[in-house]
Amino acid sequence: MRKQGKLIKWNAAKAFGFIQLTDQKKQIFVHKKAFCNRTRTPQLNDIITFSMATGSDGRLCAKDATFLGEKVSHARGNGGGVFSMYLALLFYVVISLACLAGLYPRALLFTFLGASILTFFVYALDKSKARRGAWRISESTLHFLALLGGWPGAACAQQILRHKSQKRTFRKVFWGTVVINIASLMWLYSSSGSHHLSWLLSV
Template sequence: MRLKGKLINWDAQKAFGFISPNGGGDHVFIHKTAFSNRQRTPQLNDVITFSIAKDKQGRYCAEDATFSGEKLKKKQTKHASKFSIYLSIMFLIAIFILFILGYVPIKLCLAYLGLSLITFIIYAFDKSKAQSGAWRTPESTLHLFSIAGGWPGAAIAQQTLRHKSKKKEFRFVYWMTVIINIGAFAWLISPEGAQFIEMLK
């Protein structure tokens, strides 16, 4: 059932507010992620059409929200991108094989695994914060962990958690961190990087 109401409160910094339903009743919480059109900044007194849902805490909130004059775009269920997940897993397996063959030290293997796990956890926390309207993790921090070696964990988190997987600008920078990190890794296993590898052993 679709309802209509007026936006009576909006916190631009935390990206959430409240709707007063036209038919009366309690004010309804709405987060920016509930809007179909996220490019438009909500303003007070905007007329909004929405559906009612429950968050993880069982509280009622708005979802599938549209501004007056807009049509609700049907959500298309997207399967996780197998390419980025396979690439991440294959990369970690390749590092382990190179360790067995003696090309890379165990410290480097553990560093990639540890950073990937930490990065996945950071993504999970950031998605939880986004859903609750809490203070978000800066995108620069997410990219920093990716370029440091946590990009496999970031890729898996983006696709399995469906977080940061649609924003084109973010995805572009993310793939740049992947290219840079893989390039640095390729240098490490080259003859030129052999001396540095010896220092890690």
Template sequence: MTSFSDRQTGTLIQWDDAKGYGFIAPDGGAARLFVHIQAFTARAQRPVVGERLSFHAGSDAQGKPRALAVRPIKAPPPPAAPRDRSRVLLLVPAFAGFVLACHLLWGLPNWLWGIYSAMSMATFIVYALDKRAARQEGAWRVGEKTLHGLSLACGWPGALLAQQLLHHKNVKPSFRRIYWLTVILNIAAFAAIFTPLLKS
């Protein structure tokens, strides 16, 4: 027997059009909900990742939580143009050029390059593992605090590459805001420690 809660809103964060199901991230940070194509009310087009939805949080016959009576709140956003993605990715070589310039001007320890490279690679791998887990219902997920911690600890270039190339964690607004805050804090800490730019 299906049960319902009050109507809620959220964002479609994952969708497999071939299989006809995906996941909704409810507003307010609640756990994501499974949603099947049959739960959508009559509509002219297929669901799109990033689409804002309203729904009832209910359960199926086995008691597993899922979204029901799903309706779009507004028209889905158009797909991001490839040039927009490439512009964001330019931040990685831009930062590498900034680090190189700082090295030539003031000298930097050689291990600094290794830390950024190793942490970026590790962060990219963690994102990839979390994306794979997101496709498996009930699989263990990497916490958002862990992902942000890796970004802050010099892994933000790898996180940016993973977000854009793997299409993971690149939709949810609250996650994106905190991610960019970790980028700003990391670059500011770099400038304060290794350059005279922020020193009086």
């Protein structure tokens, strides 16, 4: 549900401020990156409409913010996230067919599924901790789980739970784990990695 409020504080140097909701005294943090229209500089007393989100520090903040009268644009920043979910689905389809054809051991498919389920629940736990203000799960742990084969679960969690889906530095490392996983599978099927694949198939 979209919220509406008045911009009561704005730090031009650091590009953030606070919106006071129209129907209550609560103040919501907003960063300039949250605005769909970044060409316009926010001014005090601007009326802002926005959606609620939870920041990396666990506090409520605004996202998809627009100035009164402007239309919301959801295209910015979401394309890469949706693509990662489609890629995860395609990955499972391809690896499932490869396992059925005997090109990869079925245990490898089950390993990816198990790692993805575990990673999804760890993301959910981290978001729950963020909402409660509890001690957070480190980003290195989330990336490690993705690197171990849980990246499809991480991709789904980022979009379904709306967690860790906006932070660019985090997303860059996440995509690095995706590339490493896919490259590793391709290497197993190459001439240099074929003996390792033969050993896995024989197990």
